[in-house]
Amino acid sequence: GQQVMQIPQYQHVQEGEDFTTYCNSSTTLSNIQWYKQRPGGHPVFLIQLVKSGEVKKQKRLTFQFGEAKKNSSLHITATQTTDVGTYFCAGEIAQKLVFGQGTRLTINP
Amino acid sequence: ETGVTQTPRHLVMGMTNKKSLKCEQHLGHNAMYWYKQSAKKPLELMFVYSLEERVENNSVPSRFSPECPNSSHLFLHLHTLQPEDSALYLCASSQDAGQGNQPQHFGDGTRLSIL
Numbered sequence: 001g002q003q004v005m006q007i008p009q010y011q012h013v014q015e016g017e018d019f020t021t022y023c024n025s026s027t028t029l030s031n032i033q034w035y036k037q038r039p040g041g042h043p044v045f046l047i048q049l050v051k052s053g054e055v056k057k058q059k060r061l062t063f064q065f066g067e068a069k070k071n072s073s074l075h076i077t078a079t080q081t082t083d084v085g086t087y088f089c090a091g092e093i094a095q096k097l098v099f100g101q102g103t104r105l106t107i108n109p
Numbered sequence: 110e111t112g113v114t115q116t117p118r119h120l121v122m123g124m125t126n127k128k129s130l131k132c133e134q135h136l137g138h139n140a141m142y143w144y145k146q147s148a149k150k151p152l153e154l155m156f157v158y159s160l161e162e163r164v165e166n167n168s169v170p171s172r173f174s175p176e177c178p179n180s181s182h183l184f185l186h187l188h189t190l191q192p193e194d195s196a197l198y199l200c201a202s203s204q205d206a207g208q209g210n211q212p213q214h215f216g217d218g219t220r221l222s223i224l
Contacts, residue, residue, distance in 0.1 A: 009149075031210045042199060043152070045212040088152070092209030099152040 003027055004091045006100030014108050019076040021103035023089035030092040032065055032072045037102070038085040081107050112136040115200050115216035122190065123224050130185040130219045132200030140206035141183040142213065143175060146197040158183060159206030187221075195223045 005024045013019055023032065031050045035043040047056055049065035049072060056063045060083075062075045072091075076083055086102040113134045122128050134141060143155040157165035158177040172194075174186040183200055197220050201213040 004151075033212060042215040042217050043213075045214070048210070048212065050210070095207050095209050096154075097209045097213065101149075101151040 003093055004029075004089060004098045004100040006089055006103055008103055009101060010104050010106075012106045012108065013079055015081060016078050019079050019083070019105055021074050021087050021089075021105075023072045023074075023091070023100050025070050025091050025093070025098075027091075027093050028069050029072075030069075030095075032069075032092070033090045033097065034063055034072075034074055035088040035090065035099075036085050037088065041085070043088055076105075079105070079107050081109050083107060113200055113202055113214050113216035115198075115219055117219055118217060119220045119222075121222045121224060122187070124190055124192075126190075127186070127188040129187065130198055130200075130221075132183040132185075132216055134181055134183075134200075134202040134214070134216075136202055136214060138202040138204050138214070139180055140203045140208075141177060141180070142201040142203075143183065143185055144199040144201060144215075146199055146218070152199070156185075157206050164206055190221075190223045192223050195221055197221070 007022050033048045034046040037043045047063050052069050053067045054065040060077045064073045084107050086104045088102045089100045090097045116131045139160050141158045145153040154167050155169045156175045161177045172189050176184040197218045199218045200216040203211040203213045
């Protein structure tokens with residue numbers, strides 16, 4: 001069964017609003033990666049988190065790894081139309097990368 | 110901009126046809142992957158190759174046959190496909206296989222439609 005769950009499946013926001021997607025696993029993850037797939041494109045690696053409680057920022061994007069290393073989140077502040085796409089988390093379980101279902105973000109300009 | 114190139118970008122085939130998808134990576138990586146991406150489903154890992162050896166086959170039907178002649182090239186041979194096989198097929202590479210802490214680099218994919 002699916003080991004890495006991601007919610008919500010879809011999110012529509014007004015440009016300028018914030019956006020958050022959550023990733024959860026019943027299994028402790030060795031690390032977690034985040035990818036972005038633009039419409040019609042392919043997944044592109046964004047970042048990797050390894051340490052418990054780790055927080056990393058990339059401009060308006062904030063990535064967080066939970067203390068128990070079973071959950072993670074990606075928060076985008078003040079969304080822009082260029083943020084449109086599907087955001088995937090991928091957790092390492094038993095040396096394998098397991099992808100979540102992704103959250104599709106659409107933005108009303 | 111991608112170091113992973115897939116051809117063709119689009120493919121329409123009948124259920125009785127035989128075709129092949131091609132993937133080439135220019136990153137010097139040792140591991141290559143085939144994924145299937147369908148609507149409303151997570152990325153499904155199909156095959157993993159490490160240094161030209163298949164190290165994982167995720168219960169993929171035999172109508173999909175992978176081939177890895179060298180560490181830079183990966184093929185997916187298709188025959189007698191079903192309509193439910195219509196999907197985006199993504200190739201990816203990483204420095205090594207069996208290392209879930211390494212980023213994967215994806216190609217643009219082949220959009221496959223089965224008539």
